[in-house]
Amino acid sequence: MSADAAAPSVRVLLCDDHAVVRAGLRALLASAPGIEVVAEAGSGEEALARVAALGPGGLDLVLMDLQLGAGLDGTETTRRLTALPGGPRVLVLTTYDTDADITRAVEAGATGYLLKAEQPDDLFHAIRTAAEGRTALSPPVAGRLMARMRAPRPALTDRESDILRQLARGLGNRDIARALFISEATVKTHLGRIYAKLGVETRSGAVAMAKEQRLLP
Incomplete structure (x- = not known):
């Protein structure tokens, strides 16, 4: 055998x-x-x-x-x-x-x-x-x-990273603005840049992609 x-x-x-x-x-x-x-x-x-x-x-x-x-x-x-x-x-x-x-x-x-x-x-x-x-x-x-x-991870600014972390907590734009002491308009501007860098169109998509790219702790 x-x-x-x-x-x-x-x-x-x-x-x-x-x-x-x-x-x-x-x-x-x-x-x-x-x-x-x-x-x-x-x-x-x-x-x-x-x-x-x-x-x-x-x-x-x-x-x-x-x-x-x-x-x-x-x-x-x-x-x-x-x-x-x-x-x-x-x-x-x-x-x-x-x-x-x-x-x-x-x-x-x-x-x-x-x-x-x-x-x-x-x-x-x-x-x-x-x-x-x-x-x-x-x-x-x-x-x-x-x-x-081989693909480089998206480069987020410190402020974009701050907003992304708040987004992952499930906070809305108003609550994110209050937490970071900025205006809602500024939050919306940063979110637009985050979406573009991550190649997504929604808040949930941004959080999912950030986790996948290890951009969140």
């Missing part, structure tokens, strides 16, 4: 809110040597319960979708799973490839990020790679991460 054949299987939990998708993945992974689907979950809460029931070390990897309907999303579920003592690795498998989705998943502790358009053999390889604790990324995802690392 070869060393590969003797190696223990990678124990996987499937987390996707679509039963048909889980069934398809289970059937697909059944054809992959060295990979065993031991549980599945249709929500983030169910995934956490399944992992808890299996106990520390009872699972090697969770194959995680990002959009899970109501309740915990894939990113928050990933954060909670990877914080568990002896918890499993998490490999994101999703159709979403925006910079924000990728960044949040990686920061939450995901070992890899794969797109559902990948070929089966690439999925099998990524599962084994991620289970070993090594990074597994779809080529488009790796390209996006590299581009983000």
Whole structure:
């Protein structure tokens, strides 16, 4: 018997809110040597319960979708799973490839990020790679991460940073003006400049982009 054949299987939990998708993945992974689907979950809460029931070390990897309907999303579920003592690795498998989705998943502790358009053999390889604790990324995802690392962060003035911090607290223009001892007109002027620098059009968009760009403490 070869060393590969003797190696223990990678124990996987499937987390996707679509039963048909889980069934398809289970059937697909059944054809992959060295990979065993031991549980599945249709929500983030169910995934956490399944992992808890299996106990520390009872699972090697969770194959995680990002959009899970109501309740915990894939990113928050990933954060909670990877914080568990002896918890499993998490490999994101999703159709979403925006910079924000990728960044949040990686920061939450995901070992890899794969797109559902990948070929089966690439999925099998990524599962084994991620289970070993090594990074597994779809080529488009790796390209996006590299581009983000090369791109300089927007340069905000001290006053713009002050306003952005107040914005993140949920304050309106009037309250920001009072907090910083400036006029509402000045706040609006600075907000226009902040939006332009961050490439957004809304207050919530500015806060989300600022967090993504690590412009907020």
